[in-house]
Amino acid sequence: MSAQPEVAADLVARLGAIVGARGLVTDPGEMAPYLTDWRELYQGRAAAVTRPASTGEVAAIVRLCAETRTPVVPQGGNTGMCGAATPDASGNAIVLNLARMNRIIELDALNNTVAVEAGCILANIQQAALAADRFFPLSLGAEGSCQIGGNLATNAGGINVLRYGNARDLVLGLEVVVADGRIWSGLRSLRKDNTGYDLKHLFIGAEGTLGIITKAVLKLFPLPRSSVTALAAMPCAEAAVELLALLRNHCGDRISAFEIMSRNCLDMVFRHIPGTRDSLPAIQPWYVLAELSDTRAGSALRDEFERALAEGIARKFVGDAVIAENQAQAQALWRLRETIPEAARVEGLVYRHDIAVAVSRIPAFIAAASRALETRFPGVRIICFGHVGDGNLHFNAFVPGRERDDAEARAAIDVNRVVHGIVQQFGGSISAEHGIGQSKRDELRRHKSEIELALMRTLKKALDPHNLMNPGKVL
Ligand SMILES: Cc1cc2nc3c(=O)[nH]c(=O)nc-3n(C[C@H](O)[C@H](O)[C@H](O)COP(=O)(O)OP(=O)(O)OC[C@H]3O[C@@H](n4cnc5c(N)ncnc54)[C@H](O)[C@@H]3O)c2cc1C
Numbered sequence: 001m002s003a004q005p006e007v008a009a010d011l012v013a014r015l016g017a018i019v020g021a022r023g024l025v026t027d028p029g030e031m032a033p034y035l036t037d038w039r040e041l042y043q044g045r046a047a048a049v050t051r052p053a054s055t056g057e058v059a060a061i062v063r064l065c066a067e068t069r070t071p072v073v074p075q076g077g078n079t080g081m082c083g084a085a086t087p088d089a090s091g092n093a094i095v096l097n098l099a100r101m102n103r104i105i106e107l108d109a110l111n112n113t114v115a116v117e118a119g120c121i122l123a124n125i126q127q128a129a130l131a132a133d134r135f136f137p138l139s140l141g142a143e144g145s146c147q148i149g150g151n152l153a154t155n156a157g158g159i160n161v162l163r164y165g166n167a168r169d170l171v172l173g174l175e176v177v178v179a180d181g182r183i184w185s186g187l188r189s190l191r192k193d194n195t196g197y198d199l200k201h202l203f204i205g206a207e208g209t210l211g212i213i214t215k216a217v218l219k220l221f222p223l224p225r226s227s228v229t230a231l232a233a234m235p236c237a238e239a240a241v242e243l244l245a246l247l248r249n250h251c252g253d254r255i256s257a258f259e260i261m262s263r264n265c266l267d268m269v270f271r272h273i274p275g276t277r278d279s280l281p282a283i284q285p286w287y288v289l290a291e292l293s294d295t296r297a298g299s300a301l302r303d304e305f306e307r308a309l310a311e312g313i314a315r316k317f318v319g320d321a322v323i324a325e326n327q328a329q330a331q332a333l334w335r336l337r338e339t340i341p342e343a344a345r346v347e348g349l350v351y352r353h354d355i356a357v358a359v360s361r362i363p364a365f366i367a368a369a370s371r372a373l374e375t376r377f378p379g380v381r382i383i384c385f386g387h388v389g390d391g392n393l394h395f396n397a398f399v400p401g402r403e404r405d406d407a408e409a410r411a412a413i414d415v416n417r418v419v420h421g422i423v424q425q426f427g428g429s430i431s432a433e434h435g436i437g438q439s440k441r442d443e444l445r446r447h448k449s450e451i452e453l454a455l456m457r458t459l460k461k462a463l464d465p466h467n468l469m470n471p472g473k474v475l
Contacts, residue, residue, distance in 0.1 A: 011047055011064070011070060011094075012024070012026060012047060014064055015050055015061060018050075018057055018061055018064065019053070019057055019061070022051070022053075023050055023051045023052055023053060023100065024048060024049070024051070025048065025049035025050075025051065026048050026049075030049075031046065031048075031049050031095075034046070034078065034095050034097060035086065036086060037080065037083045037085065037086045038078060038079050038080065038142075039081065039083075039352075041083055041410055041439065042086040042438060042439075043086070043089070044073075044087035044089055045088075045089055045091035046087045046091060046093050047091060047092065047093065047094050048094050049094070049095040049097060050094055050095070050096050050097070051099060051100050052096065052100065052101065053100045053101065054101065055101075055175060055177065055183060055214040055215065058096065058098075058177045058212055058214050059177045059181050059182070061094070061096060061181075062096075062178075062179065062181040063181030064181075065181075065468055066179065066180050066181055066466065066468060069466060069468065070092065070093065070468065071087070071093035071469075071471050072093065072094055072096050072212070072468055072469060073085060073086070073087045073093050073095045073208070073470050074098070074149070074153065074208035074470060075095050075096065075097040075098070075150075076097075076119065076147035076148075076150025076151075077099075077121065077142065077145040077146035077147045078150075079142035079145055080150065080154060080435065081352065081354065081434040081437075081439075082207075082431075082434055082437025082438065082439040082440055083437045083438040083439050084153075084154070084208070084435055084436070084437030084438065084470070084473050084474075085208070085437075086438070088471075088472055093471075096212065098117075098119035098147060099119045100119060101117040101118055101119035101120075101149075102117055102119040102120050102124070102147075103116070103117045103120070104116050104117075104120060104124070104125065104128045105117065107128060107129070107132050107134075107220075109133070109220075111189055112134065112219060112220040113172060113219060114128060114129060114136065114217070115173075115189070115217045115218075116148055116215065117215055118147060118212075118214050118215060118216065119148075119149060121143075121146070121147060121148075122138060122140070122142075122144075122147065122148055123143045123144050125148060125218065126138075126143070129223075130223065134220040134221065134222070135220060135221045135222060135223045135224060136170075136218060137170070137221060138151060138156065138158055138160065138164075138167055138170055139158045139159050139160050140157070140158035140159065141338040141339070143158075148216060148218070149212075149214075149216075152167050152204050152205075152213055153204070153206065153207050153208050153213060153435075154207060154433070154434065154435040155168045155204050155205035155435070157387060157390065157392060157432065157433030158387075159256075159257045159259060159291075159337075159387065160256055161387060161389070161433075162255060162387070163253055163255065163256045164221065166433065168205060169219075170218055170219050171200060171204060171216055171217070171218060171219070172189055172190060172191065172217045173186050173188035173189060173200065173216065173217035174186050174187065174203060174213055174216050174217075175187045175213070175215035175216070176203050176211040176213055176214065177211060177212045178210075178463065179210070179463060179464040179465070179466070179468055183214075184199070186199060187216075202459065202463070205435070206474070207435050207436065207470060207474050208470040209460060209464065209469050209470045209473055209474050209475070210460065210463045210464060210469060211463065223295065224256070224293035224294060225294065225296060225297035225298075226293065226294050226296065226297055226298060226301050227256070227291055227292065227293035227301070227330070228292050228293075228301045228302045228305045228323060228324070229289070229291045229323070229324040229330035229333050229334065230291075230305055230309060230321055230323040230324065230333075231280065231287060231288070231289050231322050231333050231336075232287065232288045232290065232321040233280050233283075233287050233318070233319045233320045233321070234285075234317060235284060235286070235316075235319060236285065236286060236363065237260065237286055237362060237367075238363040239286065239312075239316075239317040239318065240260045240317075240362075240363075240388055241359060241360065241362055241363060242312075242315075242317045243288060243308075243312050243318060244258050244288075244388060246308055246311060246312055246315075246317065247292075247305075247308050250304055250307060250308040251292050251301075251304050251305070251308065254294050254301065255291070255389065256291050256292065256293045257290060257291040257387075257389070258288065258289075258388050259288065259385065259387060259388065260286060260287070260288055260385060260386060260388040260393070261286070261336070261385040262285065262286060262287075262384045262385065263284065263285050263286065263287065264381065264383055265340050265343075265383050265384070265385045266278070266336060268340070268343045268344060268347055268383065269336055269339050269340060269343045271343070272342070272347060273335070273342065275335075276332075276335060276336055276339065279322045279332075279333065280321075281320070284320070288388070289333055289334070289336070289337050291330075292305055305323060309321045309323075340383070340385050340394075341394075344383060344396060348398060348403055349398070349399075349402050349403065349409055350383065350396045350397065351396060351398075351402075351415040351416060352394065352396045353393075353394065353395045353396060353397075353416065353419045353430075354394055354430075354433060355392070355395055355419065355420075355431075355432060356391045356392045356393075356429040357391050357423065357426045357427070357428035357429075358391055358427075358428075359389065361391075361428075362391060362393065364426070365422065365423075365426050365428070366384060366393070366395070368422050368425070368426075369418075369422040369423075372418050372419075372421070373397055373415070373419065376414075376418050377397070377399050377400065377415065377418075378400070380397050380398070380399055380400065381397065382395065382397050383396040383397065383398065384396070387433075390432070391428075391432075392433060393432075395419055397419075399415055413442075416440075416443060417443075420443055420446075423447075424447060430443055430444070431444075435474075436474045438473055441472070441474060444474070460475055
């Protein structure tokens with residue numbers, strides 16, 4: 001039920017007094033982009049969209065919401081895949097979008113850290129690090145529009161997890177506005193700090209359900225001065241896992257990315273993404289895009305890569321391979337991988353799964369899940385890609401008869417149930433990097449043990465007793 005009109009008007013007026021005209025959106029047309037998700041799967045309503053410019057304003061908004069029992073939906077770049085930043089249909093909540101809090105606060109090159117506001121666009125943080133001759137490794141297809149606050153709230157992964165870890169591993173400190181509007185200033189730049197519970201990890205990956213991240217101190221790394229990118233074609237998924245082991249033997253931890261794509265991912269990209277083209281003459285069922293990097297300039301990376309690929313060809317893991325000759329070619333190869341989600345969106349209604357299993361079990365998982373889907377949905381088209389080095393696959397499917405992209409087809413969970421059932425058999429995870437949001441909330445209940453759910457609920461109740469922080473998400 002929506003709030004009484006006069007109550008809502010009073011709330012909006014008080015929000016306006018906190019954030020001013022620039023920080024408040026109430027016009028329905030202007031609010032619309034904030035009320036639907038990237039996949040356009042969820043459509044919500046809200047009393048207002050607020051765009052605070054400082055931690056003080058965030059805290060004042062949250063205090064007002066605590067007083068009026070108004071739910072708050074934190075929102076970053078709104079690129080999330082699980083509907084986690086979209087309010088429900090009641091119209092009672094407000095959206096709190098962090099986009100105006102986009103300052104790089106301080107880069108400490110000697111400490112290898114950068115302090116940022118939560119609304120910083122990920123690519124801008126990468127650029128700031130580069131300007132200081134440093135590297136911030138978090139990298140994903142949405143980096144031009146997702147925000148670091150959203151990345152931390154979802155514990156984002158991306159293409160460099162293999163070497164640098166996921167978002168959680170890249171954080172030293174956080175500032176958070178908690179559910180009653182107090183500010184927890186845990187903005188530390190320390191690499192060692194064993195002073196009790198490590199609170200920052202509660203808020204990382206919590207999808208805004210425990211508090212609002214307003215600032216972060218992030219780790220920086222030495223800038224890679226040489227890198228080599230290659231695309232390899234292969235006959236089966238087993239070959240990809242074998243190639244990863246081979247590359248590890250040859251090149252150690254200089255493998256920074258190792259991505260798998262089924263051939264039909266590439267065909268879909270060629271169909272829908274202008275300027276993309278095939279780089280290898282012979283068609284094979286699977287492809288790997290791998291990158292090696294080194295902090296030493298002119299290191300012998302390319303020779304080592306060539307030797308490893310040649311051994312792969314000799315041992316029949318690799319059918320054919322191309323090594324990028326320059327940066328432009330490397331970018332063109334990366335574009336093939338990074339535009340798969342966009343190409344799938346253009347192609348039609350795709351059932352997405354973001355699963356993780358042990359790296360060694362990836363081929364068996366692909367075989368078992370494909371068999372299960374083909375039995376249940378004859379003619380299903382499986383679009384499989386992902387971060388093999390992390391055991392993370394986006395095991396997506398187009399289902400015959402569901403070309404009609406309507407609400408009923410979108411809401412159907414039968415495809416997910418089949419895939420998640422196989423994930424469970426493999427001791428895997430139903431969400432490797434995208435989070436739970438609203439799209440996997442019910443599935444989470446089926447896959448977590450009672451005690452895990454009970455502990456999670458205890459934390460939620462302790463930190464957000466009135467269930468105002470992004471309600472209806474995760475739990
Ligand atoms: C083309 C494309 C490619 C992608 N590739 C990857 C990939 O490789 N790896 C990956 O992990 N993800 C990927 N994603 C998913 C998405 O980009 C990530 O989940 C990203 O981290 C979300 O950031 P955001 O700023 O857009 O957050 P939003 O979508 O705005 O929000 C996501 C969640 O975080 C919460 N939130 C946002 N900001 C805050 C804050 N300041 N404090 C507390 N909670 C907050 C929201 O309430 C919501 O629960 C991809 C998305 C697209 C569109």
